[in-house]
Amino acid sequence: MELLIVACLVFLVTHLGISGTPLRSVLRNSLGESAYLGVYSLLSFGSLGVMIYGYAQVPHTDFNWYPSITAYKVAKVLMLLSLVTIVMGALVKNPTAVMSEQALDNEVSGLLKITRHPVQWGILLFACGHLLANGDTASILFFGTFVLLSFFGMLSMDQRRRRETDPKWQAFMEKTSMMPFVALVSGRLRFMPDDINWVGLIAGFALYGALYWLHDLVSGGISLL
Template sequence: MTGSIETLFVAAVTFVGAHFLLASQPVRAGVVQAIGERGFMIAYSAISGALFVWMLLAYGAAPYVDVWYPAPWTRHVVFTIMPFSVLLVVLGYLTPNPTALGGERAFEAPDPAPGIFRITRHPVMWGIGLWALSHLAANGDQASIVLFGGLAILAFGGMVAVDAKRARKMGAKWGPLAMTTSILPFMAILEGRTRFDWAGIGWRRVGIALAGFLLLLLGHPYFAGVSLVH
């Protein structure tokens, strides 16, 4: 069911809540015991995908109700932040991710935190969080506040939750990674706990991220209904 702010709110709360609930230790342990680790990952991805689609449909069908009128300069905020947001997401997905679902295998690598993970150990969540906050600044209607606010809560709250879960599950293996990486971008580098790793990033991944950003820019009127290129 879609067509109201209330439905969107329920969809957003369910989407965000399901991530924290399914990833919690008691629930995850019970599900893994019942259907195995691979079964849990498939179920987690399927549930998350279905809830995400529901939330997007509810957002598209929700009425437009202004809460505030964004200043014209907020449009420039989106254009400034989004290239970095896309870059973080692409680099996070194209590099073995020790903090992702099923990313435990990355801990067995000689360098469990290469490339983008020297900058932050949560690049995908930072990318999603920055995307949500920039769009929240540029959209002052109720539906956008619910959608992008929910995604921001999931992204930034998820970083803390993932760290706690990884520390509990990986034990002694988590310590070296936590000491040589940081949640806050560039903090570990500035503190001298690690060094920038351009070789682990590479021009190929940056090129893919740039292409992805251009596709989002050109495709925005088709999937979001708003043209960004005039």
């Protein structure tokens, strides 16, 4: 359990303590853009790998709550929404993604009209679904880390982008919203049929179906998808 705790802390600190703070600029200036991204990626993927290993090694017998049948059903719905959101969000050109600022020249489209952080919201839904379906301490640590990272990561990214002086960034931040549907309800944006990425939608459903049948092999438990 100690290994899992340390890995979760390193994973959180790497993202929230470096990427979303002035330390990011300090490291980029001292190491250079390529070296910084290399070190950052190594820490991120390394700690994630240790997290997965630690989670797989610890016993899942100390339950803080026992999930109900209703919780399992809600988790399945959240998982479908999360996978569709992640896939469709990954396919849209998002200026908030790494090294994608050139997308600021494009019109806001797709899931960006719903939220400027579709992938992060998808990960948040993914983690919440698994928290509902798993009440043991290890699962709370593992998936709770992704809940914290996704939500506070969005806040951190927005805080950093609001300091940008580029008018393109200012316009993008004012037009879009972090919270889903706020920009649409306020009338700043309108979601049109052309904004639906049918390839991404179908791929999201297909991924859900594949993971549904493979879940037992991956997790060693019952299918919670």
